[in-house]
Amino acid sequence: MESDVLGRIAPNSTPVQAEMIAYAGVVPKVGDYVVIDSEESQLLGMVSNVVRGALELARSDLLQANYYDTILEVVGSPSDWLKATIRMIGVLSRSELAGLPRAPPPTGALVRKAPADLLRRIFAPPEGREGIKLGKLLTRGDVVVHLDPDELISRHLAVLAVTGGGKSNSVAVILEEIVRMGGVAILFDVHSEYTGMTLGCPHCEVETVDPVLDPNTLTVEELGSLLGVTYDNAPKQFIYLKAAYRRAKELLIRERLGEYLRRTEIEAEMDDLLAGMQAIIQLSLREKDSDDRFLIAFPSNDRGSIESLLAKVDFVRSKYGRVLRPAAGELVDHLNYGKLVIVDLGQLDSDLTDIVVGKTLYTILMRAKLKRIGRGYEDFPTPVFAVLEEAHALIPSVEHTYTSSAAASIAKEGRKFGVGLCLVSQRPKRLNSDVLSQMVNKIILRVVEPEDQAYVRRATEFLSEEMVSYLPSLDVGEAVVVGPMVRIPALVKVRLFEGKRGGESMKAYEMWREGLKKRLSASPDEYYDSIGG
């Protein structure tokens, strides 16, 4: 028998799936690619499940292992049998892959391991272009898997796994490859995991930026979100917020905002829109019956609402003063070709993170759109690949956030304007299902929680039940890769990121030992000095 022969097709196959009975001694593995001899062509399939049994032990009444001992003592080694489930991937026509077969493979058809040459062709980069070198096939270490960057940008990506499953490494590998190609990438680093990241290639640039927002660039809705004032939850306050916003904007244009700031003695730059709004609200309360048209007239019974609004503006300004900086420019101004921009969101709370990410995503989409239709921003670098870490916190399934809206817009329109989105999460079931299902490409590493598995299964077109059941047993860095960025679903061992990345797992033991060594080597005086004794 040829060494690559695995078995033969059993009865009851369908155009989508078939069962293979293996030859004695042959052990097919989940994720193996196989070629099936069909009538006029060959079919390519993937082993999605393998069942093993032993003829002598196939009895339901053997409920104690002692019986196994007895039987094995009598028969020696049992007569193993193996049955593999094969998911059809496509028809091979002159070694090229076409769509799914229209007819099932013939019963008894020979099943062989897919040749490495064929797999290399399938997982090679698109002709004449470079691909994103993600790693190697899990079951075939001699086949490198490349992702198609065009499909990655236009059909988006979700990277899903438990903590420690290898998400960050996968993201780092993809970003490194994109930037190496000259791509434009932005990473929203919620836990400051990537701070200090470097990339291996000579022209690659990484810039870590603090999250600053120019309040003057915020819309009234964005400001409302920041303040927790929306038309739905506080309609009266929202109306007065809008009035203050409009007046402050006009004063800014007329360069008279500083005048109002001085009257209230609010410490701020003269062109700070939010400070200007605070001044207008404060003066409106203080000079209630003034005929200054830039102050807000209100009936007495609304005083409470306006005072409350003033308190919120004051609170947000003092809390987020470090981030809300007039004329600070936009985060997207840092984007460039061959460059990765890391937005370090580690010190922000969830509300401000939502505003910063949502605002930046909207800005990217808006600029890309205007560039595409020739209405400005000709120099804005596109396509852009935007990566959201902790996506389940920013785009949750249970509530609507600013980032959810921005992500939904990119998921819908990004393809046309060259904005690709990548959501990274360890809790897929908490991710907004509409947005997740539009991340057509997926890299699914180890997922243990059954509800997460079911959720991923529902949201993923190419993922079979058997492959889902395989997810908990994946080792670190092993992934199911599906979507148009790879021509066929693949089980991949993601390569190690070659550059330097922060956020590796904490080495507690080493840190403690080092600290103890330092303490013991210090003189007693130094020690007490250092602890203030």
Place this chain on the structure above:
Amino acid sequence: MVVESGLPFESIEEAVIEARSRVSSFLFPKSGVEGDALLSVIRREWRGGIGRGEIERIAAIDGSNNSDYFTLGQIIFVVSASLFMKDSEPVVARKYQIGVMDDYHYRERVSFCRETMEVKMALRSLELEPEILLMDGSFLAMVDRGLWSTPYGQKVPYPMRRILREVESALGVDLTQGLVSHTHLMDISSRIEEIVSSVLEDEKGRPPERDEVKRAMAFIERYEVLSSLNELLRRGRGTLVAVAKRSGSRLYFNSRLPDMEVVRRYTSLESGYLSPKSAELRFPQYSGIDDTYRIMLTYARLETATNPLRVEVVGDADESFLEELLGSLAKYSVRGYPYHLRRVHELAKIGRDLMSHLARNLLVPEVSGRERLGE
């Protein structure tokens, strides 16, 4: 309107309720004279516990048969006999016999073929020198059957003796040789039919009835079983053991209940066995075989809380050998049944689905459509 006749018109439910206690006491005579007598025998003869024996070279033989209508009145049959022996490595053998016959009492005649093949496989296996050769069933039952093929009373009628003599001389083979049933081989069977018809016509002075011919042929087929068994018993004394899971024999207790049911019902659930009882295996007189053999008969439960087995040992086995034998069988038993027999059964089995598949797709695939019955 119904006219009263004075005769009873019973309700079935009431009749059953009324008979219930009598049925129960008949089926379960635990108390009362019969139950007490059985209990007393059990107390005296039952040996509790089975140790571990040292016999390792154990072989087992089993067979299987199945048949399917090929056309109206014509049967295809497939018969198998298998060997499984545990040596340093397992030893296995299997032989199939396939043939066609008229559907005239075919079940009984196919079972003759199976019994012949089992016995012959056992005979050939003796050359492998097993310490114990297990067979599924009962030697006593194999020779003692009220069969359609032997309606001639105790004596063999003259024409049958002549037929036997002429068949043996015409075939020129020793019927106990080989692994298959010679009398079921299709060409030999046709030859036998010619001889039988000719002798019967000669003896009766008229062409024989079809029934007469088929009965005589069945007698020859049965004779092959018995003569082969005789050879096996002669050569396998001290080695041959028959184990039956089911038995209707009443030889041990001579009770209204079968022996096996008595053991099942009146012994505790722990392993153990009955002290052996000697019986004589005697071939039916019509077979013309005069040899007799001593059989030691016992019932044993090899594992706690499992069904008892009927065990026959050929020869004058004493109780210490029986202990050693049962201990060795118990050592290799799974759910109270010797695994060698289970394994050989799996090797031999010809299931209904397999038979149907073989008959339809492999045996005579060119015959299909309306020609096949039941299609």
